Amino acid sequence: MSDRRIGVYICHCGGNISDYVDVEKVRRAVQDEPGVVVAKTAMFTCSDATQQEMVQDIEEQQLDGLVVASCSPKLHLFTFREVAKRAGLNPYQYTQVNVREQCSWTHTDDYAGATAKAIRLVRGGIARTRLTEPLQPIKIDTVPRVLVVGAGIAGMRAAVGLADLGLAVLLIEREPVVGGRVAAWGAMYPHGKNGRQLIARLNEEIKQRENITLFTCAELVEKSGSIGNFNIKIRVGGNSGQGQEIITARVGSIIVATGFDNYQPVAGEYGYGIDGVLTLAEYKELLDSTEGKLFRHGREIKDVVYVYCVGSRQQSGENPNRYCSRYCCNAAVHASIEAVDKNPGLHQYHLFRDMRTYGKYELLYNQAREKGAVFLRFDHQEPPVVEKMADGKLMVKVRDLLTYSEQIDIAADVVVLVTGMVPRDNGSLVDVLKLPLGQDKFFNEIHPKLRPVETVVDGVFICGACQGPKNSSESVASALSAVTQSASILKKGFVELEPLIAQVDPEVCRWCGECTSACPYGAIEQVQYQGRAVARVNEAVCKGCGGCAPLCPAGAIDLKGYTDEQMKSMIDAFLKEIV
Amino acid sequence: MARVNPEFAGAVKESKAFNASACMNCGVCSAVCHMGIELLPRKLFRYVLLGIEEKVLANVETIYSCLLCKMCEVNCPASVHIAENVRFLRHYINKKVYQL
Ligand code: SF4
Ligand code: SF4
Ligand code: SF4
Ligand code: SF4
Ligand code: SF4
Numbered sequence: 001m002s003d004r005r006i007g008v009y010i011c012h013c014g015g016n017i018s019d020y021v022d023v024e025k026v027r028r029a030v031q032d033e034p035g036v037v038v039a040k041t042a043m044f045t046c047s048d049a050t051q052q053e054m055v056q057d058i059e060e061q062q063l064d065g066l067v068v069a070s071c072s073p074k075l076h077l078f079t080f081r082e083v084a085k086r087a088g089l090n091p092y093q094y095t096q097v098n099v100r101e102q103c104s105w106t107h108t109d110d111y112a113g114a115t116a117k118a119i120r121l122v123r124g125g126i127a128r129t130r131l132t133e134p135l136q137p138i139k140i141d142t143v144p145r146v147l148v149v150g151a152g153i154a155g156m157r158a159a160v161g162l163a164d165l166g167l168a169v170l171l172i173e174r175e176p177v178v179g180g181r182v183a184a185w186g187a188m189y190p191h192g193k194n195g196r197q198l199i200a201r202l203n204e205e206i207k208q209r210e211n212i213t214l215f216t217c218a219e220l221v222e223k224s225g226s227i228g229n230f231n232i233k234i235r236v237g238g239n240s241g242q243g244q245e246i247i248t249a250r251v252g253s254i255i256v257a258t259g260f261d262n263y264q265p266v267a268g269e270y271g272y273g274i275d276g277v278l279t280l281a282e283y284k285e286l287l288d289s290t291e292g293k294l295f296r297h298g299r300e301i302k303d304v305v306y307v308y309c310v311g312s313r314q315q316s317g318e319n320p321n322r323y324c325s326r327y328c329c330n331a332a333v334h335a336s337i338e339a340v341d342k343n344p345g346l347h348q349y350h351l352f353r354d355m356r357t358y359g360k361y362e363l364l365y366n367q368a369r370e371k372g373a374v375f376l377r378f379d380h381q382e383p384p385v386v387e388k389m390a391d392g393k394l395m396v397k398v399r400d401l402l403t404y405s406e407q408i409d410i411a412a413d414v415v416v417l418v419t420g421m422v423p424r425d426n427g428s429l430v431d432v433l434k435l436p437l438g439q440d441k442f443f444n445e446i447h448p449k450l451r452p453v454e455t456v457v458d459g460v461f462i463c464g465a466c467q468g469p470k471n472s473s474e475s476v477a478s479a480l481s482a483v484t485q486s487a488s489i490l491k492k493g494f495v496e497l498e499p500l501i502a503q504v505d506p507e508v509c510r511w512c513g514e515c516t517s518a519c520p521y522g523a524i525e526q527v528q529y530q531g532r533a534v535a536r537v538n539e540a541v542c543k544g545c546g547g548c549a550p551l552c553p554a555g556a557i558d559l560k561g562y563t564d565e566q567m568k569s570m571i572d573a574f575l576k577e578i579v
Numbered sequence: 580m581a582r583v584n585p586e587f588a589g590a591v592k593e594s595k596a597f598n599a600s601a602c603m604n605c606g607v608c609s610a611v612c613h614m615g616i617e618l619l620p621r622k623l624f625r626y627v628l629l630g631i632e633e634k635v636l637a638n639v640e641t642i643y644s645c646l647l648c649k650m651c652e653v654n655c656p657a658s659v660h661i662a663e664n665v666r667f668l669r670h671y672i673n674k675k676v677y678q679l
Contacts, residue, residue: 303585347585349629369600372592374628402604403625409582 152180154464227459263311271386325420588630
């Protein structure tokens with residue numbers, strides 16, 4: 001028998017559950033389980049009325065355990081934790097049993113089977129709840145300082161944003177100067193601002209703020225600790241090892257804004273290597289550095305061909321870049337307008353696969369056409385071919401899908417390869433931060449829409465083009481979002497972490513190291529205990545994934561909330577009729 | 580094979596009468612044309628934009644068989660002045676080919 005006092009609530013979910021599961025039968029089957037003092041069904045357990053009823057039951061019946069059999073915990077785990085809290089019950093003494101996704105939704109053709117399964121699952125939930133202990137969230141004090149890695153437009157803007165929220169900032173840049181890619185650009189669209197001036201202004205803003213410390217020629221070389229309180233080491237100065245200095249600091253969060261690299265075509269790719277074949281970045285340099293007319297080798301540029309999607313949206317090849325770089329269509333169209341403004345009468349031919357001039361960039365596209373640019377569409381199976389002609393001009397041959405795949409030959413002075421963005425080579429930074437990379441080798445956020453700047457490493461955020469191709473305004477927007485996320489953690493002064501984590505019994509552990517190598521988060525470290533080496537779980541780093549526990553040959557690891565004892569009791573409960 | 584001739588394209592552009600750069604190649608015009616002129620606006624106008632003069636001149640007959648009824652034009656989602664453009668081409672050909 002059990003001396004626990006547990007309340008069980010089984011949800012109809014409208015008819016979502018009760019149409020396929022006999023909820024009344026489930027209730028009858030579990031009401032006499034040891035420890036159960038309340039067993040009820042409800043039309044909607046998540047409704048205000050039922051929540052109120054639960055609170056009342058917990059208080060009046062002095063319940064010390066709560067089981068809700070309803071939908072997936074993903075949906076309402078926190079809802080029912082709050083119910084428990086409101087009634088003065090420890091939220092970790094509640095168990096959610098999923099009888100919707102796991103029973104009614106999966107077994108629509110088997111009412112009796114779905115019901116029997118639900119009974120077992122609920123019994124398992126009750127068994128686990130019987131062995132729950134009140135747990136407290138792990139509270140960690142936070143350091144009100146942020147490390148920003150990378151002083152391009154995103155990193156600089158993040159630094160200013162953080163400083164204005166009253167947080168101290170350590171801004172580090174690998175290069176000797178700040179500003180990144182944008183610092184090299186002239187006019188930009190849609191705001192019409194000049195990249196160089198934009199960066200100069202941001203730099204001024206940074207200088208005016210006392211709580212921003214900027215280090216150039218600096219790299220992050222070490223990180224330990226966890227969200228709210230990281231210990232970091234930065235190497236500053238001298239590449240050769242001379243004049244180098246290591247600075248240590250404590251920060252509460254880290255924002256990574258290391259930007260992108262331009263795709264570099266290989267020799268021969270669309271004629272790259274032939275004189276006159278330029279990448280978009282090289283062409284942009286020519287445009288930005290020319291006052292007046294555009295010339296090449298003393299000859300006025302009269303015909304330009306642009307080839308889109310170079311290095312992006314490739315389906316095959318050794319290391320294909322399958323993604324669309326998103327900014328290059330806009331950048332090429334913008335460059336072509338600048339070009340025709342410099343050389344009126346310039347003939348421009350854009351060879352594209354799809355035009356991705358979304359949103360207000362569509363206006364730019366219209367403008368380019370109005371100024372005489374012609375757009376030809378090619379099939380990626382039959383890409384254009386670039387050759388050098390005897391007279392020194394370039395010849396581009398392309399099959400134009402819009403003219404019914406007719407082969408069209410265009411003579412050009414300059415061929416611009418519209419190259420996209422590729423991830424920066426961040427090798428050592430990746431090692432230091434243990435950040436996961438996506439398939440495309442850019443840094444990976446947890447969820448592109450729901451948690452767009454967070455990473456699986458708590459307290460480490462990413463923003464700007466290091467997480468995927470972005471234009472400058474999108475980079476700044478994501479930088480500000482990383483600022484907000486950091487501030488919401490650090491301004492409170494502490495973070496609360498889930499206590500459902502692993503725990504090593506030092507009496508039993510004999511330091512074999514199995515768990516350390518199993519842990520994907522590096523949460524287990526070696527410590528001394530009564531003169532012996534044993535394993536210890538860093539509470540702030542452990543995610544409670546459970547990877548270590550089953551591997552321990554000594555059975556020294558328990559996962560709080562899911563202890564071996566709890567798991568065994570759940571299995572026994574599932575198998576009640578059989579055993 | 581057809582080679583782009585910027586001079587021809589330039590001559591057309593100069594006139595300002597010809598407008599087809601907004602065409603997005605949707606094909607509505609060909610679909611509604613009761614003369615069944617498949618070549619007109621879409622393909623032919625691209626020859627003009629690209630400056631492929633010989634292709635334009637190879638299709639003189641088609642250019643003259645259009646009724647200028649504007650069925651295509653009123654249905655064009657990009658507001659291309661199709662009939663106006665055809666008129667321009669006839670004018671060009673009258674001068675250039677027939678020396679009228
Ligand atoms: S933005 Fe345009 S050019 Fe760049 S990869 Fe996407 S479709 Fe290709
Ligand atoms: S696996 Fe078990 S015995 Fe081995 S070090 Fe880890 S906790 Fe200790
Ligand atoms: S539960 Fe997971 S994260 Fe925690 S120590 Fe074990 S393996 Fe590491
Ligand atoms: S209907 Fe207009 S936009 Fe569509 S193909 Fe014809 S001319 Fe072009
Ligand atoms: S104007 Fe000419 S092309 Fe257009 S629908 Fe009439 S006949 Fe056909």
